[in-house]
Amino acid sequence: MPFIEELQSYFSDSQLLLNDADRKSFEVDWRGRYQGSSLAVVFPKSVVEVSWLVQCCRRHQIAIVPQSGNTSLCGGSVPIPTIPSIIVNLSKLNAIRKIDLDNNTLTVESGVILETLSTLARQHNRLFPLSMASEGSAQIGGIISTNAGGTAVIRYGNMRSHILGLEVVLANGEIWNGLSELRKNNTGYDLKQLFIGAEGTLGIITAATLTLSPLPKSREVYWLSTDTLKNAVNTLTFLKERVGEQISAFEILSSECLRLVKKHFPQQLVPENSQHNWAILVELEHFNEQPEPNALFIDCIEQDLIKDAIYAINEQQQQQFWAIREHIPLAEKSEGFSIKHDISLPISALPEFVEKAVARVNALVPGVINVCFGHLGDGNLHFNFTNPSSLDKEVFLSLTPSINTLIYDLVAEYQGSLSAEHGIGQLKIKDLQKYKDPVELALMKTIKVALDPTNIMNPGKLLTSHSS
Ligand SMILES: Cc1cc2nc3c(=O)[nH]c(=O)nc-3n(C[C@H](O)[C@H](O)[C@H](O)COP(=O)(O)OP(=O)(O)OC[C@H]3O[C@@H](n4cnc5c(N)ncnc54)[C@H](O)[C@@H]3O)c2cc1C
Numbered sequence: 001m002p003f004i005e006e007l008q009s010y011f012s013d014s015q016l017l018l019n020d021a022d023r024k025s026f027e028v029d030w031r032g033r034y035q036g037s038s039l040a041v042v043f044p045k046s047v048v049e050v051s052w053l054v055q056c057c058r059r060h061q062i063a064i065v066p067q068s069g070n071t072s073l074c075g076g077s078v079p080i081p082t083i084p085s086i087i088v089n090l091s092k093l094n095a096i097r098k099i100d101l102d103n104n105t106l107t108v109e110s111g112v113i114l115e116t117l118s119t120l121a122r123q124h125n126r127l128f129p130l131s132m133a134s135e136g137s138a139q140i141g142g143i144i145s146t147n148a149g150g151t152a153v154i155r156y157g158n159m160r161s162h163i164l165g166l167e168v169v170l171a172n173g174e175i176w177n178g179l180s181e182l183r184k185n186n187t188g189y190d191l192k193q194l195f196i197g198a199e200g201t202l203g204i205i206t207a208a209t210l211t212l213s214p215l216p217k218s219r220e221v222y223w224l225s226t227d228t229l230k231n232a233v234n235t236l237t238f239l240k241e242r243v244g245e246q247i248s249a250f251e252i253l254s255s256e257c258l259r260l261v262k263k264h265f266p267q268q269l270v271p272e273n274s275q276h277n278w279a280i281l282v283e284l285e286h287f288n289e290q291p292e293p294n295a296l297f298i299d300c301i302e303q304d305l306i307k308d309a310i311y312a313i314n315e316q317q318q319q320q321f322w323a324i325r326e327h328i329p330l331a332e333k334s335e336g337f338s339i340k341h342d343i344s345l346p347i348s349a350l351p352e353f354v355e356k357a358v359a360r361v362n363a364l365v366p367g368v369i370n371v372c373f374g375h376l377g378d379g380n381l382h383f384n385f386t387n388p389s390s391l392d393k394e395v396f397l398s399l400t401p402s403i404n405t406l407i408y409d410l411v412a413e414y415q416g417s418l419s420a421e422h423g424i425g426q427l428k429i430k431d432l433q434k435y436k437d438p439v440e441l442a443l444m445k446t447i448k449v450a451l452d453p454t455n456i457m458n459p460g461k462l463l464t465s466h467s468s
Helices: 003-010 020-026 047-060 114-123 140-146 229-246 255-264 296-302 315-335 347-364 393-398 400-413 429-435 438-451
Strands: 040-042 063-067 085-089 096-100 105-109 163-170 175-178 203-211 218-226 247-254 278-286 308-311 342-344 369-375 380-386
Touching (some): 003 040, 003 047, 047 063, 047 085, 047 175, 105 114, 114 140, 140 203, 218 315, 229 296, 247 315, 255 278, 255 315, 255 369, 347 369
Antiparallel strands (some): 105 203, 163 175, 163 203, 218 278, 247 278, 369 380
């Protein structure tokens, strides 16, 4: 039976998108940078349906692109136009399978949206700590497959830290039930780790058992300002020495980010103290009642680490501060094209790195605008550039490879990473080949061939092909 007819014989009409107009929004990535094409978008509702679908694709040699919220920032969740593919959209596989409050675990299917999961945890007086601006769309399967980070990594770690077990449909259609609820289990290779951050290239994640944390009783949010990144790093060190793990977020925002937010989202109330080069958003969590404004920050001012500090007086103001941070990617998108980097370095190296990197890119593109923000608390910067008004956008765009080389060469000098939390997708395949340790790269390819010998799982992402 032809492929599409076989799909139609198994799935209901509501689970299949076959005509061009219906498929369109699923075939383009969030940034609008990668336009793919697919034979069909399929919405399985159970792990058995996913398994059947994989076997069907394997028989017909049709590539499979797993897709969750489609918020990938590197083109991971849309097909490569030249490869006959289907999109397997997991959003209808979204049941909550189990909550175990004594074990502090939750087992959910992969299509559950992060925000839904966080709300559910709170309803049970627990915290699921992963938090990021895309949480209203991103789903558990996509978040696991990118090992997403977000704003609370400094205290709770990235997605990998919250996973005890996975259920995965392998590239041959077999279902691996690895939904362990154990915190200790030394019985050989920890296979779930292979699928975390694999960007859908090894199998389709259909469910996960996740750990929950105690729900803090209160939190403080501060908006600080400082003139140098070095002072921001020193402030972080100072706070860590004083309050250690109470710090649940330490985010920096350059003045250029704030300018963009004010320009595109004037309804966002950017605090008055933001005249300095950097704003810092700090969140502290507590297990006691609402504390008073913290004297810590007066010490920071007295030691000349920061210029001033604003304490969010209520939850509304806390949300207002966070909203500014969350609007930065949206403001960048509204501004138009930018050359983006999602990098991590040792925290201590960041000030020197930023100074050198900006100088080198400026030497290539005089007047280039640096848009820098991110999770300083875990050494992860979103280090982006937009064109000066004197330079045409297309000309600027054509300089992307040269700018990337400048940045990634420097990242490599500091033993940093060219992808801290967004993954590789289609965007950074060549860069990965260039900068990743060759032994590690060869091992990754060996694993890919072993688990997906016919290369049907998200081909053209993360790794090039089996032979290259
Ligand atoms: C405004 C905005 C803010 C963001 N902020 C952050 C941030 O702070 N931190 C961060 O880490 N990321 C951030 N991101 C990036 C993005 O949200 C994350 O990468 C997220 O984890 C992707 O989830 P998703 O459900 O959208 O996955 P998709 O985009 O649908 O998929 C991502 C990758 O996973 C694969 N995949 C999807 N589902 C499955 C599955 N069930 N099984 C196997 N493979 C699968 C896809 O093929 C693709 O390669 C942001 C994105 C946006 C748009």
